[in-house]
Amino acid sequence: MTGFSEKITNKVEQTMLSHGMTDVGSILAGLSGGADSAALVAVLCRLSEKYGFRVCAAHVNHGLRGEAADRDEEVSRSMAASLGIEFFSLRADVRAYAEEKGIGEEAAGREVRYAYFDRLMDEHGIELTATAHHRNDNAETILMNFMRGSSASGLCGIPYRRGRIVRPLLDITRAEIERYCDDNGIAYVTDATNTDESYTRNRIRHSLLPYIEREFNPAFVETVTNNAEIISRDEDYMRSETERICEKHVKDGSIDIDILKNMHPALTARVIRNMIAGAKSTEDVSSAAVDAVRGLIGSARTGAGVDIYGGVRASVSYGKLVIGERRGEMPEFSYTIAPGGSVYIPELGLTAHMGYAGKRDGSGEFFSFLGDPETAVFEIRNRRGGDVFVPWGMKGRKKLKNFMIDEKIPREKRSSVGIFTINGDIAWVIGYRRDDRFKFSGTGIKIWFTY
Numbered sequence: 001m002t003g004f005s006e007k008i009t010n011k012v013e014q015t016m017l018s019h020g021m022t023d024v025g026s027i028l029a030g031l032s033g034g035a036d037s038a039a040l041v042a043v044l045c046r047l048s049e050k051y052g053f054r055v056c057a058a059h060v061n062h063g064l065r066g067e068a069a070d071r072d073e074e075v076s077r078s079m080a081a082s083l084g085i086e087f088f089s090l091r092a093d094v095r096a097y098a099e100e101k102g103i104g105e106e107a108a109g110r111e112v113r114y115a116y117f118d119r120l121m122d123e124h125g126i127e128l129t130a131t132a133h134h135r136n137d138n139a140e141t142i143l144m145n146f147m148r149g150s151s152a153s154g155l156c157g158i159p160y161r162r163g164r165i166v167r168p169l170l171d172i173t174r175a176e177i178e179r180y181c182d183d184n185g186i187a188y189v190t191d192a193t194n195t196d197e198s199y200t201r202n203r204i205r206h207s208l209l210p211y212i213e214r215e216f217n218p219a220f221v222e223t224v225t226n227n228a229e230i231i232s233r234d235e236d237y238m239r240s241e242t243e244r245i246c247e248k249h250v251k252d253g254s255i256d257i258d259i260l261k262n263m264h265p266a267l268t269a270r271v272i273r274n275m276i277a278g279a280k281s282t283e284d285v286s287s288a289a290v291d292a293v294r295g296l297i298g299s300a301r302t303g304a305g306v307d308i309y310g311g312v313r314a315s316v317s318y319g320k321l322v323i324g325e326r327r328g329e330m331p332e333f334s335y336t337i338a339p340g341g342s343v344y345i346p347e348l349g350l351t352a353h354m355g356y357a358g359k360r361d362g363s364g365e366f367f368s369f370l371g372d373p374e375t376a377v378f379e380i381r382n383r384r385g386g387d388v389f390v391p392w393g394m395k396g397r398k399k400l401k402n403f404m405i406d407e408k409i410p411r412e413k414r415s416s417v418g419i420f421t422i423n424g425d426i427a428w429v430i431g432y433r434r435d436d437r438f439k440f441s442g443t444g445i446k447i448w449f450t451y
Contacts, residue, residue: 008172008180012043013050015171019160022051024127027166028120030113031057031080031087033072036132038079038188039177040169044130045083056086058120058129060113062094064105068191075189090116099392099434104363104448114165121164133158133167136174139221140204142228148450151287152235157228173221200363242270250275253324257297260321269294275323279312280349286451288344288351297321307333309349311416330415334381339373339445345380348418348430350449352380357446364448366440369422373445379421380430383414389426390436400426407432420447 016022029044031037044055059076061069073089080087090112098108117129138157145154160170169177181188212220245267249255253275260268272293276285289308296306296314305315313326330347337343342353356373357366369376387400404414409432418430427438428447438444 002183005180005183008039008176009043009046011171012168013047015160016047016166016168019166021128021130021161021166021168022047022053024053026054026056026124026126026128028088028117028124028126028129029055029057030117030129030131031059031076032132032191033059033075033079033189034132034191035178035181035186035188036134036169036174037076038186039172039180040130040132041079041083041085042180042184042186044168045085055083056080056088056124056126058088058117059090060109060116061089061091062109062112063092064094064109065191072189072191075187079187088120092116101431103431104365106363117165128164128166130166130168132169134169134172134174134177135225136205136209136221138170138228139209139224140201142224143204143208144200152231152238155228156232156235157225200361238266238270242267242274245271246274253279254317254320254322257316257319257321260297272321272323275321276308276312276314276349279323279325280309284451286344286349286351289346289349289451292346293321293323307347309347309416311413312349326416329412330382332382332384334379337378337380337447339378343380345418347382347416348380348449350418350451352447352449354378354445354447357440357444359442360440361446364446365428365434366444366446367422367427367434367438368441368444369427369438371423376423377421378445378447379424381419381421382417383419387419387426389429392434392436394436400429403429403433 013022021027027044027048029037029041031041041055041057048055057076057080059073061073063069077087077089092112094105094109094112097112098105101108101111103111120126121129142155142157148154158167158170160167180186209220217223245263249259250271255271255275260271263271269290272290273285276289276293277283292306292308293314296304296316302316302318305313307313307326307330308323311326312323314321314323316322333345333347335343335345335352337352337354339354339356342351344351360366383400383404388397389400389403390397391403400419404417409417417432419426420428420430422438425437426435428434
């Protein structure tokens with residue numbers, strides 16, 4: 001092993017020791033066949049000799065790139081065989097899964113991969129899954145989150161550990177990984193989509209970051225990830241302080257409004273966010289939803305309220321802010337949007353964005369239709385009596401009510417499902433199924449949501 005390879009192995013070892021990744025019996029490594037994951041598996045195998053954990057590898061063929069995807073799978077299988085480690089593989093129809101779930105292919109692929117990792121860990125008694133995210137990935141993620149308007153938690157970057165998922169290479173740069181592979185004769189493949197700059201992350205990787213490093217700060221990746229560590233420490237403190245306040249003052253989903261008003265605004269927002277997250281059973285809470293509740297407590301008028309998510313309502317009751325499940329069906333709501341515009345939808349807790357589309361770019365949902373997008377009417381609403389649409393893959397119409405029954409959506413939740421319409425026709429039952437009549441044919445519009 002060269003001096004450089006030993007240095008990289010030692011850096012990964014220190015990362016793993018610092019974040020409790022070595023004291024386990026087995027680690028599953030996500031192996032795509034690229035340089036990052038190839039280096040990850042090689043370093044883990046070397047460290048396994050010292051720490052005694054078992055290494056195995058898992059590959060997911062997303063079925064999106066034909067022969068290239070099959071090549072990646074075979075390269076991954078060969079590498080695992082050369083290292084003498086167990087290899088698992090899954091062939092998935094990610095495109096069909098994305099259509100079924102009404103999400104983008106990138107998000108669908110992520111869901112499929114992590115579900116597969118979870119299943120393998122459960123079935124084979126594996127304690128951790130290691131992914132090959134590295135320092136450059138972290139910088140790209142932080143920049144993406146910043147440009148999308150993330151909260152402080154989004155500026156902390158990729159965590160070293162989240163549950164059973166660990167990232168041993170987070171202190172290693174992409175250049176170090178590629179040199180490590182070259183020095184050790186490790187074969188890897190390059191995914192052609194990694195150079196496709198229609199994807200936001202690729203534009204950041206190939207255009208924005210090099211420009212910043214060339215024109216402003218050659219050590220920008222190091223700078224931004226170091227800043228993320230500082231933000232992360234501050235975020236840890238604020239999170240613990242918020243939890244302390246909630247434990248002391250939030251009872252049965254309510255808190256005295258005077259207590260909120262006397263807090264620092266940063267803590268007020270965090271307490272509200274925690275209360276919404278508890279009622280919604282998720283950590284994905286938008287800043288717009290928090291702002292809607294802050295506006296509500298300004299008047300402190302008993303009976304005032306706002307729907308902030310499909311099944312969640314915030315209301316004022318005799319000097320208390322109450323956040324909990326909405327009782328009864330949600331009243332009708334409707335919001336219009338146009339290409340190039342955005343609209344916050346409090347009932348869904350989401351901000352919708354729309355733009356023109358000439359081709360798929362990996363983000364959002366894409367629709368084509370007859371007529372001029374500039375004069376078309378685009379609407380996001382909840383259900384109406386008599387709604388019908390043509391579910392993706394079908395040729396005949398189906399009543400929306402029957403579709404919701406088939407999807408086992410509880411009766412009390414049906415009025416909180418978002419519906420996207422084009423010129424009055426349902427184009428997408430958001431989160432469930434698109435309409436077959438609006439298949440994207442290379443030109444049209446795209447719509448996406450942010451929290």
